Amino acid sequence: MNAPNRLVLFTLAIVLTLAGCATPRPAPTLYEQFGAEPGLAALVDDLLERFADDPRVGVKFANTNIPRFRRLFIEHLCQIMDGPCTYTGDRLEEAHRGLSIDEGTFNAVVEHLIDAMDAQRIPTRAQNRLIAKLAAMRKDVIYK
Amino acid sequence: MTTPISLLRTVALLAACVSVMPDVALADRGRLLATGGATQLEGAAGGGLVPWAVLSGYATRDGYGATAYATRVEVDDYALDSGGVAFTARNRIEVSIARQRFHLGTLGDALGMPGATISQDIVGAKLRLAGDAIYTPWPQLSLGVQHKKNRDFGVPSAVGARDDHGTDVYLAATKVFLGGAGGYNLLVNGTLRSTEANQLGILGFGGDRGGRRVVGEASVAVLVDPSLAFGVEYRQKPDHLAFAREDAFRDVFVAWFPNKHLAAVAAWADLGSVATLDDQRGWYLSLQASL
Ligand code: HEM
Numbered sequence: 001m002n003a004p005n006r007l008v009l010f011t012l013a014i015v016l017t018l019a020g021c022a023t024p025r026p027a028p029t030l031y032e033q034f035g036a037e038p039g040l041a042a043l044v045d046d047l048l049e050r051f052a053d054d055p056r057v058g059v060k061f062a063n064t065n066i067p068r069f070r071r072l073f074i075e076h077l078c079q080i081m082d083g084p085c086t087y088t089g090d091r092l093e094e095a096h097r098g099l100s101i102d103e104g105t106f107n108a109v110v111e112h113l114i115d116a117m118d119a120q121r122i123p124t125r126a127q128n129r130l131i132a133k134l135a136a137m138r139k140d141v142i143y144k
Numbered sequence: 145m146t147t148p149i150s151l152l153r154t155v156a157l158l159a160a161c162v163s164v165m166p167d168v169a170l171a172d173r174g175r176l177l178a179t180g181g182a183t184q185l186e187g188a189a190g191g192g193l194v195p196w197a198v199l200s201g202y203a204t205r206d207g208y209g210a211t212a213y214a215t216r217v218e219v220d221d222y223a224l225d226s227g228g229v230a231f232t233a234r235n236r237i238e239v240s241i242a243r244q245r246f247h248l249g250t251l252g253d254a255l256g257m258p259g260a261t262i263s264q265d266i267v268g269a270k271l272r273l274a275g276d277a278i279y280t281p282w283p284q285l286s287l288g289v290q291h292k293k294n295r296d297f298g299v300p301s302a303v304g305a306r307d308d309h310g311t312d313v314y315l316a317a318t319k320v321f322l323g324g325a326g327g328y329n330l331l332v333n334g335t336l337r338s339t340e341a342n343q344l345g346i347l348g349f350g351g352d353r354g355g356r357r358v359v360g361e362a363s364v365a366v367l368v369d370p371s372l373a374f375g376v377e378y379r380q381k382p383d384h385l386a387f388a389r390e391d392a393f394r395d396v397f398v399a400w401f402p403n404k405h406l407a408a409v410a411a412w413a414d415l416g417s418v419a420t421l422d423d424q425r426g427w428y429l430s431l432q433a434s435l
Contacts, residue, residue, distance in 0.1 A: 103204040104204045107204075111176070111177075128323035135278060135279050135322055139279075
């Protein structure tokens with residue numbers, strides 16, 4: 001067998017093996033993996049402290065009603081993690097209009113989120129599942 | 145053996161650069177960790193062997209970034225040093241310069257040229273055409289060129305190379321699948337390159353068995369956490385000199401991104417047959433400093 005074929009087979013073997021790992025049977029929802037309502041509340045409180053300590057992010061919240069944001073953000077997380085919630089806030093595009101959030105600020109928030117999830121001992125694979133969902137929403141948040 | 149010492153010297157130099165970097169107002173570190181990749185053999189952002197579609201450093205569309213790197217590959221009969229710098233503007237275009245020095249080792253001794261080396265200079269540019277490796281559902285797509293000039297054309301010419309310079313053109317597609325490897329992030333890269341280079345250009349360009357050819361290159365990596373990746377790479381090469389067979393390069397690597405200023409890659413590389421000496425295997429070590 002020539003070299004390219006061997007590589008293709010090798011790659012295929014890796015991907016299939018990993019795909020096999022990707023299907024745990026009685027799948028806990030992401031919401032459960034994050035510790036349900038108390039877990040999300042702790043995560044968001046941790047996150048808000050990190051926002052407050054980072055001027056680049058904090059400045060965007062200067063005119064925000066923080067208790068309302070906290071409630072809606074938890075609700076939104078709960079919904080996208082398949083938890084028992086219905087998000088009652090504005091559409092993301094509306095919520096972020098006029099904030100001019102650039103790519104760098106978006107990523108700064110992602111980095112704070114990763115740090116907060118690490119602090120809350122959320123497993124890496126659950127973290128990645130949440131980030132994948134948020135990444136798909138970036139287009140509704142940046143440069144609005 | 146001078147290798148550890150020269151690597152140490154390089155690290156010290158890179159560290160000195162890094163220590164003054166945080167004050168550079170232009171530097172933008174807005175992209176996520178590891179998204180600038182490492183630096184491949186010819187000075188472009190990529191894995192170790194293969195250029196990726198990502199641009200070097202951490203600049204977003206709103207800023208500028210730069211990197212410097214030093215790489216040493218040591219296989220059974222040869223060694224290769226590679227070093228250079230790259231600059232990225234607005235996550236749109238990367239320009240790079242690099243120099244490679246190939247140590248003829250065993251072959252040099254056999255030719256009665258102990259300690260002989262062959263060097264080449266590479267000027268590269270890479271344009272991001274579309275996409276974002278992480279954030280768009282489609283891959284990041286970039287078009288690159290690497291213009292190479294061999295500085296020691298005596299041996300390449302004697303073994304049948306036609307030219308002392310040549311230009312590679314490549315199209316690279318890179319996609320990060322978040323959670324794509326059983327919950328871990330998966331990076332997949334494919335690169336198509338049109339090239340005339342024999343052994344990267346170390347043995348000149350074109351030969352008695354042909355000129356330009358399109359080759360395929362690929363990388364697959366799994367990030368076990370945001371700062372640590374394990375992967376494999378494969379790089380097809382032309383085989384245009386009758387005097388010796390030329391094989392594909394391949395490696396298995398681990399890449400560490402402790403922060404946005406440093407990256408280190410260690411790999412086990414298999415360079416196949418090089419200039420008549422078969423089974424050239426050994427280690428690959430690369431360090432990168434970013435603005
Ligand atoms: C995909 C990522 C994001 C999601 C899912 C998200 C989600 C939300 C939600 C659910 C709200 C409440 C909406 C409402 O008030 O009705 C909100 C508000 C807000 N978000 Fe985001 N957000 C994201 C990224 C960001 C980023 C990167 C920033 C930058 C610092 C940011 C800054 C804000 C601010 C300042 C508000 C409050 C706006 C106001 O006071 O009306 N968000 N976000």
